[in-house]
Amino acid sequence: MYTVCVRDHMMIAHSFSGAVFGPAQQLHGATYVVDVEFRRPELDENGIVVDIGLAATALHEVLAALNYRNLDAHTEFSGQNTTTEFLARAIFERLAQAIREGRLGPSAAAITTLRVTLHESHVAWAAFEGGISAQ
Amino acid sequence: MYTVCVRDHMMIAHSFSGAVFGPAQQLHGATYVVDVEFRRPELDENGIVVDIGLAATALHEVLAALNYRNLDAHTEFSGQNTTTEFLARAIFERLAQAIREGRLGPSAAAITTLRVTLHESHVAWAAFEGGISAQ
Amino acid sequence: MYTVCVRDHMMIAHSFSGAVFGPAQQLHGATYVVDVEFRRPELDENGIVVDIGLAATALHEVLAALNYRNLDAHTEFSGQNTTTEFLARAIFERLAQAIREGRLGPSAAAITTLRVTLHESHVAWAAFEGGISAQ
Amino acid sequence: MYTVCVRDHMMIAHSFSGAVFGPAQQLHGATYVVDVEFRRPELDENGIVVDIGLAATALHEVLAALNYRNLDAHTEFSGQNTTTEFLARAIFERLAQAIREGRLGPSAAAITTLRVTLHESHVAWAAFEGGISAQ
Amino acid sequence: MYTVCVRDHMMIAHSFSGAVFGPAQQLHGATYVVDVEFRRPELDENGIVVDIGLAATALHEVLAALNYRNLDAHTEFSGQNTTTEFLARAIFERLAQAIREGRLGPSAAAITTLRVTLHESHVAWAAFEGGISAQ
Amino acid sequence: MYTVCVRDHMMIAHSFSGAVFGPAQQLHGATYVVDVEFRRPELDENGIVVDIGLAATALHEVLAALNYRNLDAHTEFSGQNTTTEFLARAIFERLAQAIREGRLGPSAAAITTLRVTLHESHVAWAAFEGGISAQ
Numbered sequence: 001m002y003t004v005c006v007r008d009h010m011m012i013a014h015s016f017s018g019a020v021f022g023p024a025q026q027l028h029g030a031t032y033v034v035d036v037e038f039r040r041p042e043l044d045e046n047g048i049v050v051d052i053g054l055a056a057t058a059l060h061e062v063l064a065a066l067n068y069r070n071l072d073a074h075t076e077f078s079g080q081n082t083t084t085e086f087l088a089r090a091i092f093e094r095l096a097q098a099i100r101e102g103r104l105g106p107s108a109a110a111i112t113t114l115r116v117t118l119h120e121s122h123v124a125w126a127a128f129e130g131g132i133s134a135q
Numbered sequence: 136m137y138t139v140c141v142r143d144h145m146m147i148a149h150s151f152s153g154a155v156f157g158p159a160q161q162l163h164g165a166t167y168v169v170d171v172e173f174r175r176p177e178l179d180e181n182g183i184v185v186d187i188g189l190a191a192t193a194l195h196e197v198l199a200a201l202n203y204r205n206l207d208a209h210t211e212f213s214g215q216n217t218t219t220e221f222l223a224r225a226i227f228e229r230l231a232q233a234i235r236e237g238r239l240g241p242s243a244a245a246i247t248t249l250r251v252t253l254h255e256s257h258v259a260w261a262a263f264e265g266g267i268s269a270q
Numbered sequence: 271m272y273t274v275c276v277r278d279h280m281m282i283a284h285s286f287s288g289a290v291f292g293p294a295q296q297l298h299g300a301t302y303v304v305d306v307e308f309r310r311p312e313l314d315e316n317g318i319v320v321d322i323g324l325a326a327t328a329l330h331e332v333l334a335a336l337n338y339r340n341l342d343a344h345t346e347f348s349g350q351n352t353t354t355e356f357l358a359r360a361i362f363e364r365l366a367q368a369i370r371e372g373r374l375g376p377s378a379a380a381i382t383t384l385r386v387t388l389h390e391s392h393v394a395w396a397a398f399e400g401g402i403s404a405q
Numbered sequence: 406m407y408t409v410c411v412r413d414h415m416m417i418a419h420s421f422s423g424a425v426f427g428p429a430q431q432l433h434g435a436t437y438v439v440d441v442e443f444r445r446p447e448l449d450e451n452g453i454v455v456d457i458g459l460a461a462t463a464l465h466e467v468l469a470a471l472n473y474r475n476l477d478a479h480t481e482f483s484g485q486n487t488t489t490e491f492l493a494r495a496i497f498e499r500l501a502q503a504i505r506e507g508r509l510g511p512s513a514a515a516i517t518t519l520r521v522t523l524h525e526s527h528v529a530w531a532a533f534e535g536g537i538s539a540q
Numbered sequence: 541m542y543t544v545c546v547r548d549h550m551m552i553a554h555s556f557s558g559a560v561f562g563p564a565q566q567l568h569g570a571t572y573v574v575d576v577e578f579r580r581p582e583l584d585e586n587g588i589v590v591d592i593g594l595a596a597t598a599l600h601e602v603l604a605a606l607n608y609r610n611l612d613a614h615t616e617f618s619g620q621n622t623t624t625e626f627l628a629r630a631i632f633e634r635l636a637q638a639i640r641e642g643r644l645g646p647s648a649a650a651i652t653t654l655r656v657t658l659h660e661s662h663v664a665w666a667a668f669e670g671g672i673s674a675q
Numbered sequence: 676m677y678t679v680c681v682r683d684h685m686m687i688a689h690s691f692s693g694a695v696f697g698p699a700q701q702l703h704g705a706t707y708v709v710d711v712e713f714r715r716p717e718l719d720e721n722g723i724v725v726d727i728g729l730a731a732t733a734l735h736e737v738l739a740a741l742n743y744r745n746l747d748a749h750t751e752f753s754g755q756n757t758t759t760e761f762l763a764r765a766i767f768e769r770l771a772q773a774i775r776e777g778r779l780g781p782s783a784a785a786i787t788t789l790r791v792t793l794h795e796s797h798v799a800w801a802a803f804e805g806g807i808s809a810q
Binding site for chain 6 (some may be wrong): 556558560561562620621622623624625626628629657662663664665666667668669670
Binding site for chain 5 (some may be wrong): 416417428
């Protein structure tokens with residue numbers, strides 16, 4: 001299995017609901033350094049997993065819709081805790097959709113799985129991994 | 136599949152038996168930067184994989200029992216080479232036990248696998264990964 | 271010259287005023303991984319620059335007063351952009367005060383300079399460095 | 406499952422064919438920081454996954470055959486784009502062969518899978534992972 | 541003293557002349573992860589060292605003139621070994637010129653020193669640091 | 676000012692004397708990832724700060740004399756706490772001596788300062804920096 005990974009980041013504000021979150025129930029924020037891994041069993045005719053330029057652009061666009069925002073005011077996430085693991089899934093879904101729509105090029109149709117990792121500090125990160133056809 | 140990872144470290148002395156270890160047969164030591172990944176297929180009702188505060192505390196307690204010690208004098212490891220990969224398994228077993236005992240909270244019962252990685256330098260690391268019910 | 275550095279982090283929300291900040295004028299947030307370097311020309315009688323336990327505790331306390339907060343609502347910073355470089359100076363001042371008050375132990379009186387670095391992402395950081403008697 | 410990883414690097418020149426590569430069609434170069442993960446389900450009688458000295462030597466030898474070279478002039482890669490993912494596979498095959506030939510010691514025969522990761526910058530990497538008997 | 545640092549990278553081919561370089565006399569290449577530190581004694585009225593957007597753009601433009609190229613064919617470097625330390629100085633000069641030309645904004649005129657660091661692998665880097673008025 | 680840095684590591688056991696060290700008074704150990712920075716105001720005729728091959732070899736030899744050892748049994752350090760900052764100075768002295776003896780080549784005579792940094796974990800490091808003629 002081949003993997004290619006690209007990295008970008010976003011800086012957001014949010015708060016959490018639930019005693020389990022302790023002081024993180026207050027409005028605070030995070031830098032998320034985001035790694036996206038694209039996987040497929042064979043390379044395409046150019047010898048690549050994905051057009052890394054298109055991949056980086058797609059990731060940047062997905063993050064731009066969240067970057068420099070207060071996620072508590074983001075209607076799509078209404079009523080949900082935008083935890084690191086939740087956001088990893090949310091970014092996964094947007095990138096899977098971009099692949100299905102052909103925005104990473106026709107060769108990207110052979111990508112079988114994605115893994116999205118959000119590094120929130122030097123001591124914690126979270127990830128979501130799934131098949132590309134997952135909805 | 137969702138993953139959450141927390142990081143801590145310990146600083147220990149030990150020596151190894153067997154010609155394969157060369158100069159590491161002498162008493163020496165290591166800093167192990169320890170990453171523990173918790174995995175489960177769905178998030179709990181708070182939108183999390185694990186209570187990250189409880190997870191960090193459990194890891195810190197497991198490492199505290201080894202930290203600042205000479206593992207050659209640790210009776211539990213008598214007759215065994217406390218290699219990086221061996222220690223990854225030992226820490227895995229202690230954390231799996233903590234989960235089974237409910238010390239990471241009731242929601243942690245849904246965690247299916249753990250991966251423990253010990254970074255021993257900028258050029259080497261080892262890991263053990265297994266199902267949570269493994270003994 | 272000897273240096274000892276300790277690392278911790280904080281996760282805050284804030285917004286900036288001024289066209290130069292572009293989208294960062296919106297409420298957003300950041301994880302700051304904070305490195306504090308303590309410097310002195312000679313070691314003390316124990317062979318150390320600073321009691322690293324006291325140093326880590328002092329840093330943690332300084333960060334705890336800001337961590338998990340919206341800095342826009344922090345009265346001490348009223349009317350100021352809490353940029354990364356500004357916060358580096360703010361943390362520097364609190365730690366310099368802690369040293370002058372003896373909270374890092376009597377030997378820490380020989381520390382001559384501090385450097386505080388805040389890493390805000392994998393591609394940007396800021397720092398403030400100054401003499402310990404600076405007000 | 407146990408994993409041990411060793412790291413080394415190489416510095417090469419190359420160019421790519423195909424419009425998808427944009428400016429990378431020009432002769433340029435890369436530093437590849439190479440991580441090789443060795444995996445097996447049980448440790449050997451010494452408590453290790455692999456003789457880490459032999460593993461590091463085998464990796465260094467594999468990289469030495471490519472290091473400080475223009476891969477466009479490497480006949481073995483004639484007609485192929487030596488992308489990061491392609492090179493991950495090429496290094497995988499050479500290390501799998503080294504294991505099958507016994508160059509990592511007899512105990513290494515129990516290694517079941519290898520993963521080779523090439524870090525090409527702070528924002529991109531690629532990997533190939535496969536079973537050790539794969540040709 | 542305040543510092544702000546931004547990071548980018550470039551991927552180039554080159555060769556060196558001189559027995560001291562050993563196998564690096566052959567055509568090979570490197571990824572340089574480039575950190576640029578901007579320093580000044582006081583913040584401007586916005587609370588910043590430099591407009592980080594303009595700084596990142598200026599760095600990207602400087603690197604774009606070298607990225608994906610064979611430096612042996614770069615006439616400006618004719619007759620010189622484009623070592624990591626030499627390139628650090630070359631990038632320093634281009635950024636100092638950008639500041640003097642006002643391309644980082646009027647406030648950047650107060651920047652007193654620059655430091656440019658090129659990371660060439662996980663085990664080696666080089667830097668050049670100088671005053672901004674240096675030619 | 677130009678800087679070139681090389682990295683290596685060592686793994687040692689030791690213990691400390693003095694209540695300030697708490698549990699580190701017990702026999703324990705550390706991995707030290709060691710960075711050595713060589714500085715000079717002008718490059719030599721080859722365009723380099725130092726022959727990086729000789730620099731890496733000299734560092735490796737200095738570390739080899741300490742690596743895989745219990746520093747408590749090292750007579751040269753008798754009666755001293757081998758703290759991270761103390762060891763940074765000890766390694767500095769050995770490398771300064773190597774330069775003065777010409778072991779880094781004749782061009783290395785122009786090196787004016789050295790900085791030795793020992794990373795002991797992901798959250799702590801220490802350094803010593805001084806002029807090359809310092810005894």
